[in-house]
Amino acid sequence: MRNDIHDLGLVLESRVKLVLVESWDERRVLETLTGLAVRRGVGLYVWAATEGLRHLAFGGELHGGEDSRKPASALELVKHDPLANLYVLCDLHPYLDDPVLVRLLKDIAMKESSSAPTVVLVSHALKLPPEVQRYSSRFSLSLPVEEELLAIVREEATRWSERNRGARVRTDNRTLQQVVKNLRGLSHAEARALARNLICDDGAITQEDLPELNRSKFQLLDLDGVLGFEHETARFAEVGGLGNFKRWLAARQAAFLSETDDRPRGVMLVGVQGGGKSLAAKAVAGLWGLPLLRLDFACLYNKYFGETERNLREALALAEQMAPCVLWMDEIEKGLAVGDMDGGVSQRVLGTLLTWMAERAAPVFLVATANAIKRLPPELLRKGRFDELFFVDLPDAATRIDIFRIHLERRELAPDTLELASLAEASDGFSGAEIEQVVVSAVYAAQAQQRQVDQAMLLDCIRTTSPLSVVMAEELAALRQWASGRTVCAD
Secondary structure (H helix, E strand, O other): OHHHHHHHHHHHHOOOOEEEEEOOOHHHHHHHHHHHHHHHOOOEEEEEOOOEEEEHHHOOEEOOOHHHHOHHHHHHHHHOOOOOOEEEEEOOHHHOOOHHHHHHHHHHHOOOOOOOOEEEEEEOOOOOOHHHHOOOEEEOOOOOOHHHHHHHHHHHHHHHHHHOOOOOOEOOHHHHHHHHHHOOOOOHHHHHHHHHHHHHOOOEOOHHHHHHHHHHHHHHHOOEOOEEEOOOOOOHHHOOOOHHHHHHHHHHHHHHHOOOOOOOOEEEEEEOOOOOHHHHHHHHHHHHOOOEEEEOHHHHOOOOOOHHHHHHHHHHHHHHHOOOEEEEEOOOHHHHOOOOOOOOHHHHHHHHHHHHHHHOOOOEEEEEEEOOHHHOOHHHHOEOOEOEEEEEOOOOHHHHHHHHHHHHHHOOOOHHHOOHHHHHHHOOOOOHHHHHHHHHHHHHHHHHHOOOOOHHHHHHHHHOOOOHHHHOHHHHHHHHHHHOOOOEEOO
């Protein structure tokens, strides 16, 4: 808070008479302004529509009578104050369509005398009319750093212990550090509320609490829209194959969660449809214990000029608020495909994305998946944009056995009673998604025939399925040829 008081004091010393503070944590804003008023030796007045204008130094007595509940009357009092007092107006934004109110704000803001009062507008969101905007200055409270967040969690643990006869909150150092990292981007009050919720349920902070913490953080930041929150991230045990990719991620987990400047930035997964690229993207978040955000390019595009790029910039900024996190861009070629038929929108979107990829400092790990690699612009694929370019090919026989086992167990079927090697041999050329559909079809057939799923039923479903490796053999061969020597095999 000391830094906030100092920084806000510098703003006031520049003789700016209208300051905007956007924050959900009104209590902390008022505490900061109180400290500033004490340090500068000036009076502090706070206005709200329900309370009117009150002088905090004298027990909160009403200043200007009941009429000061009206915002225009309160601003008249501010305008005619001959002293350099500090006036805090909470939630004035609904009244900013009143021309008289706007003119009063402008009159106050245009005063440059050191003895003139200063107005601070406080709300969750503030947009001033253009005639006042240029006379104002915006100020943001600093968010708590990891040391402060750790102290908040420990304070809430101590309070819980005091309420429960000295019982200790159960946790481990690894989980505690993950909780602290996942609380970044929140205000002091928001972090305290989430920490309290984590503890009060069962008096423990465990790995099972992390998904709920991430979900609550996403809801607090109000990121819904272009960005979606993936509530269920796949465990890597549920991903067959991809051995190289798994090892690559395991070697970089600690580096990503550290404070180093050489933090891993992201990967691109290229391959056939149904090969497991999307599942692998989800599994990254599951492996690292991070929230997973999905960027939907279909929601980005807007018919009005410049709106699409603005939507992307907002989505990327919101992803940084959720950091550390994994940002998944599924089928990225659909949003960035090279073409001249969209009025240059895709080029502007590409430029916005490339700038963010080059300049971002927040720990946001980007996972992009693509099917039609030739539709992507070469600027996106050059070395340095992504840490690595992985090619996800069709699964080999051993991986197909793993995939059959995973999907059979998921549907409470006993894989040990089946000849998985024969099934894997018969399904040569099948993708992971196609193997799953074979199992699903067999379950449907078994239900219709009122019998158990058996070997013959699965083999029959395999024989009646035409995989993409057959239907689109030429396209697959071309993709493999392109990937050879250009990418790293994920398996």
